Amino acid sequence: xxxxxxxxxxxxxxxxxxxxxxxxxxxxxxxxxxxxxxxxxxxxxxxxxxxxxxxxxxxxxxxxxxxxxxxxxxxxxxxxxxxxxxxxxxxxxxxxxxxxxxxxxxxxxxxxxxxxxxxxxxxxxxxxxxxxxxxxxxxxxxxxxxxxxxxxxxxxxxxxxxxxxxxxxxxxxxxxxxxxxxxxxxxxxxxxxxxxxxxxxxxxxxxxxxxxxxxxxxxxxxxxxxxxxxxxxxxxxxxxxxxxxxxxxxxxxxxxxxxxxxxxxxxxxxxxxxxxxxxxxxxxxxxxxxxxxxxxxxxxxxxxxxxxxxxxxxxxxxxxxxxxxxxxxxxxxxxxxxxxxxxxxxxxxxxxxxxxxxxxxxxxxxxxxxxxxxxxxxxxxxxxxxxxxxxxxxxxxxxxxxxxxxxxxxxxxxxxxxxxxxxxxxxxxxxxxxxxxxxxxxxxxxxxxxxxxxxxxxxxxxxxxxxxxxxxxxxxxxxxxxxxxxxxxxxxxxxxxxxxxxxxxxxxxxxxxxxxxxxxxxxxxxxxxxxxxxxxxxxxxxxxx
Amino acid sequence: xxxxxxxxxxxxxxxxxxxxxxxxxxxxxxxxxxxxxxxxxxxxxxxxxxxxxxxxxxxxxxxxxxxxxxxxxxxxxxxxxxxxxxxxxxxxxxxxxxxxxxxxxxxxxxxxxxxxxxxxxxxxxxxxxxxxxxxxxxxxxxxxxxxxxxxxxxxxxxxxxxxxxxxxxxxxxxxxxxxxxxxxxxxxxxxxxxxxxxxxxxxxxxxxxxxxxxxxxxxxxxxxxxxxxxxxxxxxxxxxxxxxxxxxxxxxxxxxxxxxxxxxxxxxxxxxxxxxxxxxxxxxxxxxxxxxxxxxxxxxxxxxxxx
Numbered sequence: 001x002x003x004x005x006x007x008x009x010x011x012x013x014x015x016x017x018x019x020x021x022x023x024x025x026x027x028x029x030x031x032x033x034x035x036x037x038x039x040x041x042x043x044x045x046x047x048x049x050x051x052x053x054x055x056x057x058x059x060x061x062x063x064x065x066x067x068x069x070x071x072x073x074x075x076x077x078x079x080x081x082x083x084x085x086x087x088x089x090x091x092x093x094x095x096x097x098x099x100x101x102x103x104x105x106x107x108x109x110x111x112x113x114x115x116x117x118x119x120x121x122x123x124x125x126x127x128x129x130x131x132x133x134x135x136x137x138x139x140x141x142x143x144x145x146x147x148x149x150x151x152x153x154x155x156x157x158x159x160x161x162x163x164x165x166x167x168x169x170x171x172x173x174x175x176x177x178x179x180x181x182x183x184x185x186x187x188x189x190x191x192x193x194x195x196x197x198x199x200x201x202x203x204x205x206x207x208x209x210x211x212x213x214x215x216x217x218x219x220x221x222x223x224x225x226x227x228x229x230x231x232x233x234x235x236x237x238x239x240x241x242x243x244x245x246x247x248x249x250x251x252x253x254x255x256x257x258x259x260x261x262x263x264x265x266x267x268x269x270x271x272x273x274x275x276x277x278x279x280x281x282x283x284x285x286x287x288x289x290x291x292x293x294x295x296x297x298x299x300x301x302x303x304x305x306x307x308x309x310x311x312x313x314x315x316x317x318x319x320x321x322x323x324x325x326x327x328x329x330x331x332x333x334x335x336x337x338x339x340x341x342x343x344x345x346x347x348x349x350x351x352x353x354x355x356x357x358x359x360x361x362x363x364x365x366x367x368x369x370x371x372x373x374x375x376x377x378x379x380x381x382x383x384x385x386x387x388x389x390x391x392x393x394x395x396x397x398x399x400x401x402x403x404x405x406x407x408x409x410x411x412x413x414x415x416x417x418x419x420x421x422x423x424x425x426x427x428x429x430x431x432x433x434x435x436x437x438x439x440x441x442x443x444x445x446x447x448x449x450x451x452x453x454x455x456x457x458x459x460x461x462x463x464x465x466x467x468x469x470x471x472x473x474x475x476x477x478x479x480x481x482x483x484x485x486x487x488x489x490x491x492x493x494x495x496x497x498x499x500x501x502x503x504x505x506x507x508x509x510x511x512x513x514x515x516x517x518x519x520x521x522x523x524x525x526x527x528x529x530x531x532x533x534x535x536x537x538x539x540x541x542x543x544x545x
Numbered sequence: 546x547x548x549x550x551x552x553x554x555x556x557x558x559x560x561x562x563x564x565x566x567x568x569x570x571x572x573x574x575x576x577x578x579x580x581x582x583x584x585x586x587x588x589x590x591x592x593x594x595x596x597x598x599x600x601x602x603x604x605x606x607x608x609x610x611x612x613x614x615x616x617x618x619x620x621x622x623x624x625x626x627x628x629x630x631x632x633x634x635x636x637x638x639x640x641x642x643x644x645x646x647x648x649x650x651x652x653x654x655x656x657x658x659x660x661x662x663x664x665x666x667x668x669x670x671x672x673x674x675x676x677x678x679x680x681x682x683x684x685x686x687x688x689x690x691x692x693x694x695x696x697x698x699x700x701x702x703x704x705x706x707x708x709x710x711x712x713x714x715x716x717x718x719x720x721x722x723x724x725x726x727x728x729x730x731x732x733x734x735x736x737x738x739x740x741x742x743x744x745x746x747x748x749x750x751x752x753x754x755x756x757x758x759x760x761x762x763x764x765x766x767x768x769x770x771x772x773x774x775x776x777x778x779x780x781x782x783x784x785x786x787x788x789x790x791x792x793x794x795x796x797x798x799x800x801x802x803x804x805x806x807x808x809x810x811x812x813x814x815x816x817x818x819x820x821x822x823x824x825x826x827x828x829x830x831x832x833x834x835x836x837x838x839x840x841x842x843x844x845x846x847x848x849x850x851x852x
Contacts, residue, residue: 042564045810047582049628056584131595133583152590207628223629224810225637225712225802251709252809255693259708263701266709393813427581429813434580434587445585459586463709 035515037244037544038228039526041268041537042257045250046223050210052193053125053132058447060268062536064190066229066246067108067212069237071118072188073101076541077450079294079348079533081185081200081463083236085113085169085194085213089187090515094179094486105236107196108217113236113315114199115172117194123147123160124200125181125191136466137449142175152208155347179486181493186450196273204309215241215540225250241540242528258521267544270537272519278337283519293535294348295516296450296456297338299404300470301390302438305507307382316381316510318363319374320441321511323411325366328401330514339521340364341512346448348533353522354453360505368411381417389421390443391429398441404513431468442508444469451533453497457481461504549623557832561613564828568821569610577602578815582626600624600818610743623818625811631822632699634807638839639826640801641714642796646788647714648723653731654781660779662770668743669842680732692725709771709800722799726773726792730784735782741773775845782838786831 046060052068055061073084081088087100105113124130126138128148138144142163143393155219163175176183186192194213199206209218215237216229223487231243249266251257254273260266262283270279272288279286300306301317305515339347343359362370375381389406398420407419412418423429423441426479433442446467448455458465460483465471477500484496518535527543566669576710577780579593596601598703601612618625622631665671683691699721710718745751746769793805803825813821841850 046627047814048626056586121766127597131592131599133589133592135592136586136589148589149591150589150706153593154591223627224634226805249709250712250802252800252802252806256696256709256798259693259696259701260622260800263704263708265707422850424574425581425813425815427578428576430580430583430585433574466589469585469587 010310010471015131022321033535034523037245039243039267039539039542039544040265041246041248041259041539042251042254042270043227043248044254044425047316048103048133048210049207051132051207052195053120053130053134053137053191056134058534059534061190061534063227063229063248064212065214065519065536066216066539067214067232068190068193068214069105070187070190070192070194070359071101071215072453074182074188074533076101076530076538077485078350078352081188081450084188086184086187089119089184091184092275094181094183094488097176097184098167098171099174100149102236103409105213107211107213107232109211109416110197110234111193111196111198113213114169115166115170117196119160119164119166119172120200121195122164123193126161127159132334134191137186137189140176140178140180142177145179168308173530181485182452182454182490185424185452185490186455191259193401215239216246219245229464239540243526243539243542243544246539259540261521261523264523267332267523268529268537268542269518269522270518270520270531270535271396272337272521277337277519279383280519280521286521287524288530289520289522289529290517291535292347293518293529294338294346294451294533295445295535296341296344296346297443297445297513297516298344298510299513300510301441301508302436302470303473304436304471305439307439308351312378315378317508317511319371319378320386320408321363321371321508322367322374323371323408324404324513325407326364326514327366333399334401334514337517338514339517341514343512344504344512345453346515349451349456350412351495352452352491354385354497355499356498356502360512361499363505363508366407370445372413375412384414385417385419386438387419387421387440388442389429389432389440390425391424391426392422393425396430400513401443422472436471441511442469447517448534451503453494454481454485457497457504461509462501468510472507474503474507477503477507550836550840551729557829561825561828565614565821565825566610568824569613569817570606572812572817572820573606573609575815577604578626578817581815592617600626601788607633612655616823622680622822625819626814626816629832631818634819635822635826638802638804638807638823641790641801642792642805644714645719645723645726645792645796645801645803646717646785648719649727649730649788650781652724652787653727653734653784655839657731657734658738658774658777660735662742662765664735665739665742665767665773666746668739673739675783676735679737683728683732684755686728688707688725688794689798690727695721695725696798703722712802714803715800719801722795722801725798726788726795730780730788734780738773741776742769745769745773778841778845782834782841783831784836786827789830791829 027092044059047057048054048060048278050060050063052064055064068083071086072081075082085105086102087102089097091097107113116444120136124133125132126144126147135148141161144157144159146158147161165173167173181405196211198211210291214468215232215235217232219228220231221227227248254271257266257269258273258276261269281479330338330340342364345355347355349355388401394397401420405420408418411416447462461472461477462481463478480496480500484493487493487496518531520531522529525545528541530538532538578812579596580588610735655776664676667673674731696708699705706721734847751768789804793809796803796805807819808823
């Protein structure tokens with residue numbers, strides 16, 4: 001009894017503390033940082049050093065987009081590739097291109113951008129000795145095999161790409177190893193940026209403070225902490241920044257960035273944490289942005305495993321696809337920041353670019369009865385069950401995998417037909433995928449490099465394609481892709497790519513799950529915030545009160 | 546005393562080698578980190594090979610370890626995947642985490658011992674029960690919850706502090722994270738002191754001191770506290786290292802770019818130079834803190850002798 005009498009004041013104390021804390025709540029944070037016109041945005045630590053050909057993730061790409069302008073730029077609204085530094089890109093045979101660049105452009109250190117700046121940068125990016133993770137972007141240029149042999153032990157037999165030739169200060173010629181009609185449209189990717197002479201003269205100094213030719217120039221850069229960008233006074237393009245500059249702050253956790261946005265210490269968060277998606281609309285109102293991005297999530301099948309081959313394998317894949325309730329998962333789990341996928345591309349391409357709603361047909365629609373029928377027709381799942389494998393260290397993959405498995409189990413009326421096989425780290429997961437050690441379904445997300453239908457198909461499904469994780473191979477598909485690449489007009493190319501896509505929908509080496517949206521939130525201090533097709537904010541357009 | 550210190554320092558060598566070897570093996574067992582650098586794309590074999598050669602990943606494990614240890618003694622801790630020398634990361638991260646740990650340690654020492662003495666002397670009274678319940682709450686609720694709640698109330702609702710700490714991480718901004726970080730240890734220090742004080746207060750020498758008519762204050766500080774602090778000091782010593790390494794959660798919540806953050810990044814990206822490098826320094830801090838604790842025993846209780 002003694003205990004209880006003494007507990008009362010203790011509880012009262014706790015309650016009083018809680019009351020004082022909540023009572024003072026609702027005061028609102030002071031919005032620090034006055035009208036200096038600088039946008040304060042969240043950032044993540046880039047994975048590699050900031051070099052155009054060595055950056056393959058969003059955080060580094062965000063900076064490259066601000067400090068570089070290449071030959072083309074993808075329109076922030078439509079995703080269409082438009083000339084930026086290119087005056088013209090001409091070809092007669094879809095294989096040799098003559099590129100003229102605009103006059104008067106300068107790097108932020110004042111040196112002019114010439115044809116040589118491009119040729120030097122591309123040669124650097126392609127060369128094996130520089131070990132750039134994105135060097136495959138130069139693989140279509142003639143002579144790539146000599147500077148970057150694919151064999152593991154081979155040495156480069158040439159220093160420069162034989163397909164690159166400087167004609168004069170503002171003209172250079174590119175010869176590809178095969179016809180590729182859409183090639184000029186790929187040139188908006190950051191890997192094709194020009195580099196100033198200082199990059200080659202003092203590489204370490206350049207990496208400490210990269211110099212480019214874009215709308216912004218780096219004022220100061222503390223690695224893994226923050227970067228301050230100011231207007232590039234030498235910028236030659238038309239999209240000059242409408243603000244005084246951008247301060248990128250590295251956040252160790254995007255939840256903290258979101259809290260900082262709420263407290264008024266930050267202007268822009270371009271990745272709303274999954275746990276806040278449910279509240280974001282209520283918290284931010286029209287300052288919450290949720291729009292399509294060029295990302296599609298799929299699960300692939302190990303086509304190298306005999307269980308998944310042949311006609312029965314195809315029926316199994318179709319059945320599994322129809323057993324997944326995409327609508328429910330995207331609305332409940334993702335609060336409509338994903339859209340059920342009905343083809344293998346992305347809505348950001350637009351219809352003229354090759355996106356076709358419903359191309360996948362009824363295979364991608366939820367029909368549990370038909371799913372059960374198809375799987376029974378195929379003789380049941382191999383061994384009576386199937387697994388979904390993915391890394392679970394990032395991206396809250398565990399949740400959707402559980403949801404997909406539940407959906408399959410419900411459709412098949414079997415509680416253990418589908419199980420999740422979590423892998424601890426991304427590296428381990430990728431190693432297993434590389435080594436073809438998968439036995440069931442596994443996660444294969446794809447974020448586009450450039451808004452082209454080619455990019456959603458060729459790397460993923462072409463025989464031995466650079467991201468063909470399922471090991472899929474179809475002569476018919478390959479032929480159609482080859483023919484589309486040498487088509488003389490863009491429309492013709494897109495049509496043929498869609499024909500190739502129909503073969504994928506038929507063979508189904510991967511099942512489309514959903515298209516991913518980009519999400520962002522901003523403060524009341526900034527306006528005109530939007531995301532481009534890569535779900536990166538268009539910083540130049542942002543205005544500050 | 547001098548011989549004791551030398552012997553202790555020599556004992557550190559095998560501990561140091563063992564700890565680094567275990568960490569090295571653990572990171573290595575996670576698999577090949579190079580594939581992950583290429584994202585969802587199949588690595589280009591030639592580039593992957595060049596990268597492996599650059600980070601010595603193409604050599605047998607024992608050779609990697611020897612190369613690594615050899616370089617450590619020249620002060621070269623290798624390079625992270627983003628091209629930054631690990632020593633640069635350390636130069637920035639350790640001072641921040643050390644500041645955070647010192648704040649946490651001071652807070653838990655001052656508040657924890659004070660609360661412990663008060664409750665120890667007033668066992669069974671209402672203040673004792675209150676503190677006991679509060680410490681139980683603190684121990685039971687995960688740091689993550691305490692941290693985010695405090696961050697929301699003080700950062701967003703009240704606006705007293707910034708929810709995120711700036712990259713420079715000055716002392717003032719680290720007060721709240723430091724408090725959150727030390728709360729669990731603070732609860733243990735309180736309970737440890739309380740028990741110790743509670744036992745000693747009934748001992749003969751205290752009764753003698755009271756009988757001699759010594760002032761109450763002198764009894765508490767010079768006689769009671771001094772004898773009660775040995776277990777507490779042991780705990781605090783081990784805690785300094787734990788605070789630095791265990792700050793991963795707190796540092797994430799408050800956006801502090803310290804040791805916890807760099808370790809987390811290193812593990813996520815499977816960057817063995819970063820992980821092993823940071824752990825090596827942490828091991829050293831642990832060992833030195835423990836040595837310091839052992840030396841402090843003699844100050845608290847002169848009967849303890851070193852041989």
